[in-house]
Amino acid sequence: MYFSRVQLQPEVQRSSQLSQVLTSNSYGLHQLLWDLFPAEEKRSFLFREEIAKEQLKNQRRTKGESLFYIVSRHDPQTETPIFRVESKVYAPVISQGQQFAFKLRANPIVAKKKPGKKNSVRHDVVMNAQRRLLEELASCLGILDVQRQKKSVLRHRILTAWKDGEKRFCSERLREDIRTNERFESLADAHMEPVQLMDWALRAASDFALESWLKDKGVRNGFELVHDEGMNGSKRLQFQAEGYRWHAMPKKGRDAGFSSVDFDGVLQVNNSELFQAMLFNGIGPAKAFGCGLMMVRRM
Missing domain, CATH: 3.30.70.1210 (Crispr-associated protein; domain 2)
Known part of the structure; x- marks a missing residue:
């Protein structure tokens, strides 16, 4: 399994018209996430949408654009003109009695x-x-x-x-x-x-x-x-x-x-x-x- 953080590329964010079209159509933006995965993986991954400036408080240039956390069986592709993708292996070690926030x-x-x-x-x-x-x-x-x-x-x-x-x-x-x-x-x-x-x-x-x-x-x-x-x-x-x-x-x-x-x-x-x-x-x-x-x- 993989855990990924996905943001709009800086070039997309700087293009105000393109960024506005994407962020105003959340369902369309979600559909674009499917293109990060093979055909058999489409719709089978989990994701959560957040606001970048609330999640990345130490990054000055972040604004109100969307940021996505994704859990998937396949490693998402990182070469994409729309998204910047950071991914790592997700293999949590869980034991009975553990407590989590x-x-x-x-x-x-x-x-x-x-x-x-x-x-x-x-x-x-x-x-x-x-x-x-x-x-x-x-x-x-x-x-x-x-x-x-x-x-x-x-x-x-x-x-x-x-x-x-x-x-x-x-x-x-x-x-x-x-x-x-x-x-x-x-x-x-x-x-x-x-x-x-x-x-x-x-x-x-x-x-x-x-x-x-x-x-x-x-x-x-x-x-x-x-x-x-x-x-x-x-x-x-x-x-x-x-x-x-x-x-x-x-x-x-x-x-x-x-x-x-x-x-x-x-x-x-x-x-x-x-x-x-x-x-x-x-x-x-x-x-x-x-x-x-x-x-x-x-x-």
Whole structure:
């Protein structure tokens, strides 16, 4: 295996028009990466896109251009007019019990079966968690016909019914959702208006769903998230999930696209073979669009 760092050639960066065309079309830029590999390798490598000036702080001339980290089975070609390629052999030695700081950009989805349907349907983990919370609140408030309503419309109906009916259980329910997430529990007893309380509860639900998703991936890939003992004796996961983004793909349909989330934290290896295979093969779908590559650093 090989680990590579790929940047636009200085000549390309200096050509403002060419650089703008490339960087404004991220999908097209990703396709150009495929040309670094043999035909049989296309789409089978993992990559992660970063901003050069954030990764190479000691290099004065770097700006907001893209920089790519790639894990591949073949050594990418280095003679290319578009990219500057630095590559090295990637053969990490992994042992059980090791701890690593990690970064992962992933496309977290959950498969759900619909009544009467044979095949499962994929759902965005964040949207699924938020939708579930809203539908449960709507049910408690007696709001009907919620299945086909947009999330924004449903949220508005809930807040209206909550205000009109002065339903205390809404506040109590949302505060409990916040309280059960260790990264949000300090907000559970803060004074908040219904809109604020709703927004924080939705964030807490999304965060917990992402944590559960990654834990499940860890079971399958030989690792677990690490707890850090706090000053008051409490143990909190060294983990965070942020940077949720929706990437539209209009060429594939009006509503086509995929989501990505940036995870980082500390993990411990439980099965070295499964973990090493995951480093080479990635986690989750949308690998052709820059998701799934876990980058690790020894603690």
